[in-house]
Amino acid sequence: MKKNVLIIGAGGVAKVAAHKCAQHNDILGDICIASRSQGKCELIIESVREKGSLKNEGGRLYSRQIDALDIPATSRLIEETGSQIVINLGTSFVNMSVLQACLATGAAYIDTAIHEEPDKICEQPPWYANYEWKYLDACQEKGLTAILGIGFDPGVVNAYCTYAVKHYFDSVDSIDIMDVNAGDHGKYFATNFDPEINFREFTGQVWTWIDRQWVAKPIHSEKQIYDFPTVGEQTIYLTGHDELHSLSKNIDANHIRFWMGFSDHYINCFTILKNIGLLSEQPVMTAEGLEVVPLKVVKACLPDPASLAPGYTGKTCIGNLVKGKKDGKDREIFIYNTCDHAECYQEVGSQGISYTAGVPPVAAAILIAQGLWDVQRMVNVEELDPDPLIKLLDTIGLPTQVQEK
Amino acid sequence: MKKNVLIIGAGGVAKVAAHKCAQHNDILGDICIASRSQGKCELIIESVREKGSLKNEGGRLYSRQIDALDIPATSRLIEETGSQIVINLGTSFVNMSVLQACLATGAAYIDTAIHEEPDKICEQPPWYANYEWKYLDACQEKGLTAILGIGFDPGVVNAYCTYAVKHYFDSVDSIDIMDVNAGDHGKYFATNFDPEINFREFTGQVWTWIDRQWVAKPIHSEKQIYDFPTVGEQTIYLTGHDELHSLSKNIDANHIRFWMGFSDHYINCFTILKNIGLLSEQPVMTAEGLEVVPLKVVKACLPDPASLAPGYTGKTCIGNLVKGKKDGKDREIFIYNTCDHAECYQEVGSQGISYTAGVPPVAAAILIAQGLWDVQRMVNVEELDPDPLIKLLDTIGLPTQVQEK
Numbered sequence: 097m098k099k100n101v102l103i104i105g106a107g108g109v110a111k112v113a114a115h116k117c118a119q120h121n122d123i124l125g126d127i128c129i130a131s132r133s134q135g136k137c138e139l140i141i142e143s144v145r146e147k148g149s150l151k152n153e154g155g156r157l158y159s160r161q162i163d164a165l166d167i168p169a170t171s172r173l174i175e176e177t178g179s180q181i182v183i184n185l186g187t188s189f190v191n192m193s194v195l196q197a198c199l200a201t202g203a204a205y206i207d208t209a210i211h212e213e214p215d216k217i218c219e220q221p222p223w224y225a226n227y228e229w230k231y232l233d234a235c236q237e238k239g240l241t242a243i244l245g246i247g248f249d250p251g252v253v254n255a256y257c258t259y260a261v262k263h264y265f266d267s268v269d270s271i272d273i274m275d276v277n278a279g280d281h282g283k284y285f286a287t288n289f290d291p292e293i294n295f296r297e298f299t300g301q302v303w304t305w306i307d308r309q310w311v312a313k314p315i316h317s318e319k320q321i322y323d324f325p326t327v328g329e330q331t332i333y334l335t336g337h338d339e340l341h342s343l344s345k346n347i348d349a350n351h352i353r354f355w356m357g358f359s360d361h362y363i364n365c366f367t368i369l370k371n372i373g374l375l376s377e378q379p380v381m382t383a384e385g386l387e388v389v390p391l392k393v394v395k396a397c398l399p400d401p402a403s404l405a406p407g408y409t410g411k412t413c414i415g416n417l418v419k420g421k422k423d424g425k426d427r428e429i430f431i432y433n434t435c436d437h438a439e440c441y442q443e444v445g446s447q448g449i450s451y452t453a454g455v456p457p458v459a460a461a462i463l464i465a466q467g468l469w470d471v472q473r474m475v476n477v478e479e480l481d482p483d484p485l486i487k488l489l490d491t492i493g494l495p496t497q498v499q500e501k
Numbered sequence: 502m503k504k505n506v507l508i509i510g511a512g513g514v515a516k517v518a519a520h521k522c523a524q525h526n527d528i529l530g531d532i533c534i535a536s537r538s539q540g541k542c543e544l545i546i547e548s549v550r551e552k553g554s555l556k557n558e559g560g561r562l563y564s565r566q567i568d569a570l571d572i573p574a575t576s577r578l579i580e581e582t583g584s585q586i587v588i589n590l591g592t593s594f595v596n597m598s599v600l601q602a603c604l605a606t607g608a609a610y611i612d613t614a615i616h617e618e619p620d621k622i623c624e625q626p627p628w629y630a631n632y633e634w635k636y637l638d639a640c641q642e643k644g645l646t647a648i649l650g651i652g653f654d655p656g657v658v659n660a661y662c663t664y665a666v667k668h669y670f671d672s673v674d675s676i677d678i679m680d681v682n683a684g685d686h687g688k689y690f691a692t693n694f695d696p697e698i699n700f701r702e703f704t705g706q707v708w709t710w711i712d713r714q715w716v717a718k719p720i721h722s723e724k725q726i727y728d729f730p731t732v733g734e735q736t737i738y739l740t741g742h743d744e745l746h747s748l749s750k751n752i753d754a755n756h757i758r759f760w761m762g763f764s765d766h767y768i769n770c771f772t773i774l775k776n777i778g779l780l781s782e783q784p785v786m787t788a789e790g791l792e793v794v795p796l797k798v799v800k801a802c803l804p805d806p807a808s809l810a811p812g813y814t815g816k817t818c819i820g821n822l823v824k825g826k827k828d829g830k831d832r833e834i835f836i837y838n839t840c841d842h843a844e845c846y847q848e849v850g851s852q853g854i855s856y857t858a859g860v861p862p863v864a865a866a867i868l869i870a871q872g873l874w875d876v877q878r879m880v881n882v883e884e885l886d887p888d889p890l891i892k893l894l895d896t897i898g899l900p901t902q903v904q905e906k
Binding site: 284285292364365368371372373374376380381382383384386388390392393394395396397398 | 689690697769770773774776777778779781785786787788789791793795797798799800801802803
């Protein structure tokens with residue numbers, strides 16, 4: 097039974113996680129929020145206190161300043177705070193250093209996205225093998241619980257795969273993970289999470305799993321219109337995404353693809369920014385001799401994703417279309433969640449994209465604290481029993497629905 | 502009779518000017534090219550030698566390094582090089598410092614664009630009054646010849662105004678200056694001269710001269726299709742431009758407007774970049790704490806305008822549609838030049854936009870050297886007799902045509 101949580105990061109997802117941890121601090125114990133900017137941590141704490149999110153009102157909720165790339169400093173912080181669970185919600189560039197700090201201290205490790213190096217994008221599959229999986233043995237030896245990629249996607253959608261296999265199919269032919277945001281933030285152009293990480297997903301090639309092989313395609317080269325429950329018809333594009341890099345190894349299916357919804361306006365803006373070179377992760381030199389990464393400047397110009405929350409309307413829909421056989425017959429289900437931006441804002445002061453990403457790692461922390469997922473090794477989500485997660489999410493804001501086609 | 506020319510700047514326009522000066526070095530004497538990057542100056546000199554542009558092959562052609570914002574250093578450079586004529590083709594930010602160096606040394610001053618301050622755009626009219634015209638008295642007292650804005654537009658189009666008044670009209674009602682580039686550089690997106698200066702023209706409001714008053718309008722809010730000679734129908738947009746800020750004072754007309762041609766693709770790219778904030782001249786701070794001006798990063802990502810020249814096809818057309826009365830009757834003429842990108846490249850290794858901007862200041866230098874325009878005061882182009890300019894341009898690459906409507 098582990099307790100006391102250290103949240104690393106102070107963006108929109110960390111804010112949701114802080115609220116959710118607070119709502120369950122009877123199980124999770126002390127909550128420390130640490131990031132490069134302690135001021136941003138304090139703003140989150142103010143929000144948690146304003147909303148009265150702390151279940152155990154006397155529970156400890158406090159902040160620290162940390163550079164999460166500094167492994168010794170992060171290790172000291174874990175020890176100083178007595179944290180037995182670390183929820184890493186910092187930028188994807190810090191995953192490996194936070195994981196090493198957990199290995200040094202024995203604290204359970206949770207993250208929501210694959211590790212990235214600043215100067216590389218859309219890496220060769222399976223991407224996890226380039227970073228996280230190098231520590232599989234170290235985690236095993238140490239008995240360290242490390243749950244990789246437990247946001248919504250990756251994360252809950254990985255559990256949906258296992259859930260479908262466990263309860264609905266004898267064999268699976270194809271899984272199409274589909275993520276659409278039918279919400280409206282009213283801004284000219286904005287990304288719903290860190291623009292830097294967001295754009296890096298789409299500026300290289302699309303790696304997808306077809307006929308049990310990796311296939312590379314150009315971005316936005318394949319699209320379809322899908323009629324989603326609640327949010328209706330949406331245009332979705334074949335894209336690469338974290339979860340394929342582990343599902344391809346762990347799930348027995350012929351095809352596993354990821355689709356994301358984009359409006360024509362998004363595609364237009366993205367295409368122009370990309371073609372001009374403004375989404376590049378490689379530095380350019382200005383005429384004045386300043387070396388700067390264009391993508392970081394685009395990020396600085398775009399709205400802070402957390403600022404989108406007030407007035408955000410509409411819903412997200414994320415789920416898996418699974419096709420296969422059951423009892424000798426064809427079967428097709430869509431297993432999904434819908435999430436309402438305004439309801440999220442009312443509950444935790446954040447929009448739905450942050451909410452869907454921030455609630456699952458807290459669910460994982462609760463399941464570790466309760467011993468249900470304290471597996472003492474490194475796993476991707478589909479390697480765990482999905483049932484406790486699906487059951488818990490039903491009660492803490494992200495209920496699962498299954499549509500039989 | 503002045504001689505020896507100092508060219509400040511080493512961009513596309515300076516390259517054309519260097520070639521043209523070389524072609525007339527029997528009149529102009531020594532030619533020194535100076536810029537922040539002496540390497541860029543040397544590349545221009547190599548091009549001049551390759552094309553055999555030096556008329557007097559024994560004439561001096563050399564380079565110096567200079568920070569043109571440094572007035573004492575620029576003054577010393579003018580004296581050291583014995584330059585009696587300075588053609589300022591550096592960024593618009595250096596106009597006032599180069600002018601002051603000319604006042605300190607007595608060298609004639611020529612530029613092709615209005616002075617700009619880095620943190621201001623689309624200034625209150627008349628813009629010249631904010632900078633250059635503050636030195637009208639100083640030039641008068643010193644007997645300094647300073648010719649402002651003698652590129653093509655501003656510049657030749659200002660002379661077209663006077664030329665029309667002198668030869669074609671008793672009274673003028675309206676002048677519409679129209680600038681279109683019907684060429685194709687084959688790049689996804691590029692500007693034809695310094696992107697920074699180019700975009701700064703369009704990111705604020707449009708100042709235009711209507712009913713003898715300044716009127717402010719939003720950018721790209723008025724457009725029309727005009728059927729140009731040679732290049733045919735083109736979509737042009739009402740924009741603000743340098744020349745209106747002096748023509749409004751010096752030319753007796755009810756309306757003076759400036760129109761520029763833009764493709765739908767340009768408008769789309771421009772609108773997205775502008776709305777996102779990437780064309781801002783005001784610095785932003787990246788998440789890493791680096792302060793950077795977005796517009797300078799966009800500039801760094803876009804192709805160097807000089808690099809567009811090889812393979813550039815098509816023509817430019819720039820001219821004045823003038824409406825008024827002659828001998829009691831309505832008259833309407835279009836006085837214009839067309840310029841072919843490929844022919845420019847063949848002659849001087851540059852594209853047509855650089856060519857149309859770079860030839861006129863050399864014409865002005867020749868007219869100063871010949872005593873025809875050595876007026877020993879500060880003037881905008883429309884204050885000078887247009888006939889020697891039009892006649893000279895006919896013979897050095899920018900012939901004028903007049904279409905009677």
